[in-house]
Amino acid sequence: xxxxxxxxxxxxxxxxxxMTLLCAQDMNHEYMYWYRQDPGMGLRLIHYSVGEGTTAxxxxxxxxxxxxLKKQNFLLGLESAAPSQxxxxxxxxxxxxxxxxxxxxxxxxxxxxx
Amino acid sequence: DQQVKQNSPSLSVxxxxxxxxxxxxxxxxxxxxxxxxxxxxxxxxxxxxISSIKDKNEDGRFTVFLNKSAKxxxxxxxxxxxxxxxxxxxxxxxxxxxxxxxxxxxxKLQVIP
Numbered sequence: 726x727x728x729x730x731x732x733x734x735x736x737x738x739x740x741x742x743x744m745t746l747l748c749a750q751d752m753n754h755e756y757m758y759w760y761r762q763d764p765g766m767g768l769r770l771i772h773y774s775v776g777e778g779t780t781a782x783x784x785x786x787x788x789x790x791x792x793x794l795k796k797q798n799f800l801l802g803l804e805s806a807a808p809s810q811x812x813x814x815x816x817x818x819x820x821x822x823x824x825x826x827x828x829x830x831x832x833x834x835x836x837x838x839x
Numbered sequence: 840d841q842q843v844k845q846n847s848p849s850l851s852v853x854x855x856x857x858x859x860x861x862x863x864x865x866x867x868x869x870x871x872x873x874x875x876x877x878x879x880x881x882x883x884x885x886x887x888x889i890s891s892i893k894d895k896n897e898d899g900r901f902t903v904f905l906n907k908s909a910k911x912x913x914x915x916x917x918x919x920x921x922x923x924x925x926x927x928x929x930x931x932x933x934x935x936x937x938x939x940x941x942x943x944x945x946x947k948l949q950v951i952p
Contacts (some may be wrong), residue, residue: 746854760942767843767944768883783939791922815882827873827930828940830882 728752730829732817738806738838746801746834748816756819757781757799759791760829761812768815774799775821806838842866843931845943854952858916862943863930868891869931873940874914875905877926886927887914919950 729750738744748757760770770783774793783802790802799818803810813835817828844863853859860874863869870891872949875883889896889912902915918925929943 765944768942770939772876773939816884827875827885827888830875830884832880832882 729816729829731814733834734832735835737793737838738803738804738836740838742806743763743802743804744806744815744836745803746814746836747830748799748801748818750797750799750816750818750829752818752820752829753796753827755796755821756794757819759789759799759817760783760815760817762813762815762833771814774811788791790801798831806836807839810836811838812836840865841943842869842898843929843941845929845946848944848945848946849949851949851951854921854950855918855943858914858919858923858948858950860916860946860948861899862912862914863910864931866931866941867910867932868885868933870934871932872891872903872905872912873930873932875930875942876899876923877928883928912936916948919948921950921952924948924950929930936948937939 732747758773760768769785772791774780776794780791794798813833816831819828873888874886876886877883887898887901905912926945926947928945930940932940
């Protein structure tokens with residue numbers, strides 16, 4: 726099925742460990758995004774990419790890095806995990822045009838940092 | 840500073856009745872508004888959108904109304920069905936640059952059979 730695939734779906738990390746979350750889309754979307762969802766905070770943008778080889782900071786980028794080496798993949802890295810990074814992470818993709826379609830989201834990665 | 844506000848964290852409605860979810864925004868640069876629906880353990884899915892040049896957009900049982908002077912939009916679901924029980928996010932984007940979307944914190948809708 727076409728869409729956005731996130732791996733892994735669940736992960737528990739110890740403080741200070743590193744990990745990479747993978748997002749893959751097969752819709753040939755130019756734009757890709759990483760959001761985190763926390764109770765009472767809604768969805769907050771971490772980083773985004775407007776094309777292969779480009780990345781930019783969003784609203785809450787500290788403690789995260791990203792890479793977009795291939796158009797279909799967008800990786801989110803945590804270099805040294807902290808308990809404050811316990812959250813549900815969503816990847817999304819879209820066409821450049823804002824007309825009607827909105828974002829296509831993945832099903833999320835639930836990360837717990839202990 | 841929340842630029843997109845959903846002041847009702849939850850809403851309960853009887854099956855068959857109308858559900859009205861409200862959203863306020865503060866950024867006058869927003870000119871495109873969207874609603875997303877989210878079920879537990881799934882990602883949000885796009886539901887309906889409206890451009891600021893319109894005041895109403897309808898798609899089946901879902902209608903979004905936009906009141907620019909009040910910086911307010913609402914989502915109406917008629918008739919409500921148990922399968923509509925989900926969290927609904929209001930979102931908005933501004934013209935220019937990339938397609939950055941700002942989300943509200945969501946309203947949990949429960950449709951009671």
